[in-house]
Amino acid sequence: MALTTPESLTPASTAVRETTAATRSTSPRRSRYARPSAGSQHKRKSVLLTAVMVVFLIYSLLPLFWLFVGSTKTQASLLNSFGLWFSGDFALFDNIAQTLTYDGGVFVRWLGNTLLYVVIGAGGATFLAALGGYGLAKFNFPGKKAVFAVVLGAVAIPGTALAVPTFLMFSQLGLTNTPWAVILPSLISPFGLYLIWTYALDSVPTEVLEAARMDGAGEIRTFFTISLRLLAPGLVTVLLFSIVGTWNNYFLPLIMLSEPTWYPLTVGLNQWNQQAQTVGGDVIYNLVITGSLITIIPIVVAFLFLQRYWQSGLAAGSVKA
């Protein structure tokens, strides 16, 4: 009885396989039902809607195309050729090399800063959101409703509106003009917390937690070994939101930082752009454009790889809310 031989396992696994087969065998039948509806879907295909979608697609892709075309041009040909097609020498690689080395390689420094802010800021925000959201979803304590109200209220306040008050506070603490001034506010993500909260309500069964408690696992162990894994898809969504938010963060670092050595890419690139407006300043639009292209590549890659989590996470939030 206690000894389970490989053979004794076989019937069970066969059963599983049979179940899968059964599930699979239902699908042709389902698709038979589905066929008429697929036909009606075909009829419903609207030329107008498709056209609108195509317009939106072009609208979204055109700036990216312009960016790419622009980054293959030299500063001179950038200004005297048509913007949406290639012209003159293919200077992309030269531009990339210049972007990375201009002004003592400050672009690389900005890239490093952005990565630092993203890894610590977005990573920390996700972790804190997981702790808070899980706690609020799975534990009852006095004042929970008040916390709920505060979190919901915080979602409604744009970070930009808080930038200046935060600056004044950080200035008292002596934190302005340090990386902490960007990282600390990035750690707070009320929206992420709310998302994890609603996600945890569904995906972490209270029975599982009770079972773990019965078996003597402490709350912290339960959280890290069981709940965190169940929360994974929600976490990825929050992580993506935070990464995109931190990567694109402009106003906060603009307000907080005065030394270019701590700038993230967004603020640094704008400084390069403004150089064209200063007396005797180098006009380096080609580097601004190439720098922008380099800046968006990592975020595009991250989005493409993680987009299915993004979608499922969005759906989770919308259904529960």
Add this chain to the structure above:
Amino acid sequence: MKSTHRTARRVGRTVAAMVTGLCLVGSLAACAPGSAGGAKTGTADDIAAALQEKSTITVWSWGTPVQAAADAFQEEYPNVTVKVVNAGTGSAEYTKLQNAIKAGSGAPDVAQIEYYALPQFALSDSLADLNDFGFAELEDEFTASTWGNVSIDGGLYALPQDSGPMAMFYNKAVFDEYSIAVPTTWAEYTAAAATIHAADPSRYISSDSGDAGFATSMIWQAGGHPYTTENGTDVTIDLQDAGAKEWTEMWNPMVQDGLVSPIVGWTDEWYKALGDGTISTLLTGAWMPANFESGITESAGDWRVAPLPTYEAGEAASAENGGSSVAVLEQSTNKLVAAGFVEYLNAGPGVQLQIDGGSFPSTVADLESEGFLGYESEYFGGQKINEVLVQAAKDVVPGWSYLPFQVYSNSIFADTVGQSYENKTDLNTGLQGWQDETAAYGVEQGFTVNSK
């Protein structure tokens, strides 16, 4: 026990906050550890002595030539470390300065501030009065117009860094193509604008999508005095005075008939338009040649400089457009060194280093020097451009001043006068709206505003 402890801590914190608050309200020097460097006043000897001691100052400036001057300064005074930081260009820097001033810490020792923004910082006591360091005697070294810009309400709040007497930069190739003589009056200028646009509708004599700096400079040239400030808080605004009306009467048809291009200045599109002949004149400050050379390479050799056209034939009148000054912050704990650096930068060896970097100076001796006047610019076809530009500096109409909240006011220009540009309607309506909103803001800020 616990609650007592907490209360005690809270009281402690409150006291600490109150002390900090007191430090903010009172003079900073009283709370800062007393040191010679923190002195609020000093003679030339005090400054010279302070420069020999070990110290570090931070300078906020977006102008590239400042770094060269800072390097030379540190070579001469090896004990002083000068950190030049580009904290943003123009209003981006002012936002940071304003925040740091409000917070009570984080401001640099020295900052570059454009003339139009200087009164805002000067009248809010954010800047050190350089009269306390004996800089009043430097007056004769600077042009009257730039000195006038840094002398505010009896104080001296900065030293002029560069200047921007306006001139007309024109594309000679385009003018020759249509056989247009170089306009000397605004009547000739508007006629030339019509000729160019009629001959080739894609071409314009200039571009103006509504720019506060340009509008105020044009009112200045026309003899307007729309802003006056007395006792630091009594402000009079009259954007419908004779000068303002003279300008709008001339410029209204240019905007309404579409004779000026709506291309926004300082964008890549604008650089492109200046390069390919779409825009054939530029009415701007004397600091522009360096930007021509670095940014508008396509039409090198085609451009020339002429005096700004005037309303009466034979009359000479110009105005300042742009240009910066360098100030010492009240927050600085090292004002002697900071003042020493400002003097070195703008009235000492730093001036020539900045000229080499493309600046148009504000010091009389440099403007009058033979080397400067005789410089033949290759970009401008060998023309001795500085002869024209220096004459423009002398022709600047005296008596102009900006508002003590000009930075904010300029930021709402697009919402008011910008609408007139956008809809091609009467600029006077826009100016009136601009005046009303500016006055309302001034009142909110505690000024006594007389809006005419």
